[in-house]
Amino acid sequence: MKIAVVGGGISGISIAALLKKHTDYDVVLIEKSKNIGGKASSIKENGYLIEKGPNGFLDNKLEIKQLIEEFGFENNVIESNDASRRRFIYSNAKLYELPSNPTKLLLGDFFSTKAKLRIFKEPFIKPNFEDETLEHFVIRRLGKEMLDKVIGPMACGVYAGNPKNMSMDATFKRIKEIERQYGSLIKGLVKLMKQKKATASSTAGSFSAKLMSFKDGVGSFIEHLSKGINTIHDEVLSLEKSNNRYTLILKNETICADSVIFAIPSYALSSIIKNIDEEFSEKLREIGYAPLNVVSLGFDKKDMPNVTNSFGYLFNLNDIEDTIGVLFDSSIFNFRADKDKLLVRLMIGGAMKQESAKKKNIIEIAIKELQRSAKIYQPFNFSHIEKHQKAIPQYGLNHKQILKEKDDFEANHKGIFITGNAFNGVSLNDCVKSSYEVLFKIK
Ligand SMILES: Cc1cc2nc3c(=O)[nH]c(=O)nc-3n(C[C@H](O)[C@H](O)[C@H](O)COP(=O)(O)OP(=O)(O)OC[C@H]3O[C@@H](n4cnc5c(N)ncnc54)[C@H](O)[C@@H]3O)c2cc1C
Incomplete structure (x- = not known):
């Protein structure tokens, strides 16, 4: 049986590698770009290791760890440094360090008194069982200041999203489930923390997830997985079906297959x-x-402000100009820069600032932002810009319906499987989890 996998990002490469390892099928991968990796790609330049997209993954999910082990890449995995536990929010012209304990955040001077009172009202607010946008959910349960100063910035940082459009069920399913199950986030989280503490003390397990990566960057893992996969670098233009077999029309050739796995963006x-x-x-x-x-x-690195020895910072939604996040990559992970150098990454644009992503003077914008928020005035000695016109898919209130129609499509066209970050999660962990799910369906 011949299987064609379309798309050579983490989603496509991981399913192709798994099929090759676990089945006897004849697997061919088709990737339109001359490089593999899609968004997940790393380059080394001038002593810096640049991540064009993702810089790591959380170790609280099983699948990516399993994939790393299955393909013998454990020795290349690195843990984030302790400095990366320090995170900041830029708000009202100041960088606030977020305490690790949420109670301290609520009791300190980060929130106004009005906002604190609003947050403490949360257990008394009636649950809404319907899906809703992130903005609607947070304002309803916790108030606008919590949205602007904490949850909104996180939505920007993780999804480059706009809280006005993001579906709770599709993007923050667990949080919505807590509301549905316990009637309140605060009540639910307190109960869950107690349960977790009990399990953690009996199993000596860890409470919070740790950010991990690879010594030579995320791209090195993709390259490792891709070894030995029969890959055609060409663009798939269309698909034809006859007698339960599929023909893929590529720019330069046609390929017939019994099964096709699509791991490409939804618009493609x-x-x-x-x-x-x-x-x-x-x-x-x-x-x-x-x-x-x-x-x-x-x-x-010499004479850099203290904030640079941290993970980085996000922005109060009211304080965003063009940049939605600043990461101190060389403080988060070793092997990103020489010991005396600092590597900073800025995310400019996102769903809330679409116009910013189109601006031409990107370096100037980045420099001005570092001066305004981090007080970094030193000259840079290296720069790299990676433009993602379509960086991260946004799951809106229609996402549930889209997933249903995707399932119907797969059911109507036996042998076609659809995966990739447009459907069941955007993180590397989610993409790999989806690949294992496809493997189990095919095997
Ligand atoms: C800037 C940025 C930072 C991120 N940071 C993190 C992070 O730190 N941690 C994390 O877990 N996640 C992060 N993410 C999310 C994560 O990187 C992506 O969701 C994930 O890499 C997507 O993988 P994918 O394979 O589904 O899609 P893609 O990487 O988009 O791959 C799709 C592939 O399909 C190919 N293709 C498209 N059309 C065709 C066609 N017609 N024919 C053939 N090939 C085609 C493309 O060239 C591409 O290679 C980040 C994303 C971005 C953009």
Whole structure:
């Protein structure tokens, strides 16, 4: 049996590698770009290790750890440094260090008295069992200041998202479940913490997830996985179906397969399947993508402000100009820069600042931001810009319906499987989890 995997990002490469390892199928991977990795790609320049996209993964999910072990890459895994536990929010012209204990955050001077009173009202607010946007949810349960200063910035930092449009069920499912189950977030979290503490003390398990990566960058793992996979570098333009076999029309050739796994962005899939299912093709167009510019800047470490010895910082939604997050990559992980150098990454744009991602003077914007918020005035000695016009898919209130139509499409076209970050989570962990799910369906 021949299986074609379309798309060579983490989603496509991981499923292709798993199929090759666990089945006898003839697997071919088709990737339109001359490089593999998609968003997950690392380069080394001038002594800096630049991540064009993701810089790591959390160790609280099983699948990616399993994948690393299955493919013998454990020795290349690195843990984030202790400095990366320090995180800041830029708010009202000041950087606030977030305490590790949420109670301290609530009792300190980060929130106004009005906001604190509003947060303490949360256990008395009636649950809403329906899906809703992140903005609606947070304002309803915790108030606007919590949205602007904590949850909104996190949504920007993780999803480059806009809280006005993000579906709770599709993006923050667990939090919505806590509301549904316990009637209140505070009550639910207190109960869960107690349960976790009991388990943690009996199993000596760890409370919080740790950020991990690879010594030579996320891209090194993708390259490792891709070894030995039969790869064609060409773009798939369309798909034809006859007698339960599929023909993929590429720019330069055609490929016949018994099964096709799509691991590409939803807009790309939409064009390919248009002649097979116009309705689903249209539905896929509803998934929006946030644009993002990733600017990496290298500096001499000497005399840098204290904040640079941390993970980095996010912005109060009211204080965002063009940048939505600043990461001190060389403080988070070793092997990102020489010992006397600092590597900073700025995320410019996102769903809330789409216009910012289109601006031309990106380096100037980055420098001004570092001066304004981090008080970094030193000259940079290295720069790299990575422009992602469609960086991260955004799951809106229609996402549940899109997932249903995706399932229907797969059921109507036996042998077709759809995976990738447009559907069941954007993190590397989620992408790998989806690949294992596809493997179990096919085996
Ligand atoms: C700036 C940034 C930072 C991030 N940081 C993190 C992080 O720290 N941790 C984390 O867990 N996640 C992070 N993410 C999210 C995560 O990196 C992505 O969700 C994930 O890498 C997506 O993988 P994918 O394989 O599903 O899609 P992609 O990486 O987009 O891969 C899709 C591939 O399909 C190919 N393709 C498209 N059309 C066709 C076609 N017609 N024919 C053939 N090939 C085609 C593309 O060229 C591409 O290689 C980040 C994302 C970005 C953009």
